Amino acid sequence: MSRFLSAKYASLIPYTPGEQPRDMKYVKLNTNESPFPPSPAVAAAVSREAGRLNLYSDPECTLLKASVAEYYGVQPENVLPVNGSDEILYFTFLAYGDDQNAFAFPDISYGFYPVYAEFCNVPKREIPLKEDFSVDYRDYLGVKEHVLIANPNAPTGTCLTVSQIEEIVRSNPDRVVIIDEAYIDFGGESCVPLIQQYENLLVIQTFSKSRSLAGARLGFGIASEALIRDLNTVKYSINPYNVNRMTQAAGVAAIEDDAYYKENARRIISVREETATRLKTLGFTVLPSTANFLFAGSDRIDGETLYRELKARGVLVRHFTKERIKNFCRITIGTPEQMDILLTNIRALLDAKGNATI
Ligand code: PMP
Numbered sequence: 001m002s003r004f005l006s007a008k009y010a011s012l013i014p015y016t017p018g019e020q021p022r023d024m025k026y027v028k029l030n031t032n033e034s035p036f037p038p039s040p041a042v043a044a045a046v047s048r049e050a051g052r053l054n055l056y057s058d059p060e061c062t063l064l065k066a067s068v069a070e071y072y073g074v075q076p077e078n079v080l081p082v083n084g085s086d087e088i089l090y091f092t093f094l095a096y097g098d099d100q101n102a103f104a105f106p107d108i109s110y111g112f113y114p115v116y117a118e119f120c121n122v123p124k125r126e127i128p129l130k131e132d133f134s135v136d137y138r139d140y141l142g143v144k145e146h147v148l149i150a151n152p153n154a155p156t157g158t159c160l161t162v163s164q165i166e167e168i169v170r171s172n173p174d175r176v177v178i179i180d181e182a183y184i185d186f187g188g189e190s191c192v193p194l195i196q197q198y199e200n201l202l203v204i205q206t207f208s209k210s211r212s213l214a215g216a217r218l219g220f221g222i223a224s225e226a227l228i229r230d231l232n233t234v235k236y237s238i239n240p241y242n243v244n245r246m247t248q249a250a251g252v253a254a255i256e257d258d259a260y261y262k263e264n265a266r267r268i269i270s271v272r273e274e275t276a277t278r279l280k281t282l283g284f285t286v287l288p289s290t291a292n293f294l295f296a297g298s299d300r301i302d303g304e305t306l307y308r309e310l311k312a313r314g315v316l317v318r319h320f321t322k323e324r325i326k327n328f329c330r331i332t333i334g335t336p337e338q339m340d341i342l343l344t345n346i347r348a349l350l351d352a353k354g355n356a357t358i
Helices: 040-050 060-073 085-096 112-117 160-170 192-198 225-238 247-256 258-281 303-312 336-352
Strands: 079-082 105-108 122-127 146-150 177-180 200-208 219-223 295-297 328-332
Touching: 040 247, 040 295, 060 079, 060 219, 060 247, 079 085, 079 225, 085 112, 085 146, 085 177, 085 200, 085 219, 085 225, 105 112, 112 122, 160 177, 160 192, 192 200, 192 219, 219 225, 247 258, 258 295, 258 336, 303 328, 303 336
Parallel strands: 105 122, 105 146, 146 177, 177 200
Antiparallel strands: 079 219, 200 219, 295 328
């Protein structure tokens, strides 16, 4: 830290992103990326746009907004494209949080939520997950805070139903309810249609997971016109050109090639179910997942050892040090071949400990 850093940031603990190694070829199952490349139409659209990079991007993202709006059955005024869904989460804390307006979210969820709360000086209430690691929607009915829930939750993968979310939204008419649907395309049901009825609901999605665009940085919010206007006020006060030209073009092309991504999601779901079964056969506890990852742990090997030993063997998964989940690892679903490598290595590890069942 230099002597110039503002005192208000002196004790800030920033978010730690998952490892993005460049030194060795890993089977990379640690940051919930898609194992599939973007569709060829996306690459073509990006290279067309590359020749126009001398010009600023459209700050309104007009074409992209129109195509997202049409796909989700809303109006362009209900859509705000952003530089990765992380950015709209940040805008949300800035727009709605202050010392009188706290945020409530699950104690085990996306690690960026408490970081933004701290950074934006917004009080937070972290509500414990249930014994089985599920979110109990009843904990969020008629609360004093704005509500922020990842659905499916991360890193656990469990999902609430649309009617449970509707109850949360209805019971908090004077609070904003933010539903982070980063992983919704892997088996959950989106609550986007509820925005037509509830002015206090903000749904956040990303192109980083099911649409294979993590490196392009593209997310979006869908909400009532009033909420989108608030978030635009913040955006235009920070960075009007937040979504670059190539990314806007990539987003439009991705939505047009929907069949490609639907098929990829279907394959990921099927590999997920098969991997869950195989992990259970090896004695792992595996939470039910509607995401592109599994959250798994075993009494036979602690989470940190599993993470370290797999890394030494060239397989990267994600481990969290929080007490209640420190015996688990979050494993991104890759190709069947990648899952075979993962499981072969886990079996070898358990064998080496004299613990394998098969
Ligand atoms: N929400 C959740 C629950 C996530 O897991 C992630 C990805 N790590 C994000 C939001 C952010 O995704 P992105 O900024 O790539 O859109």
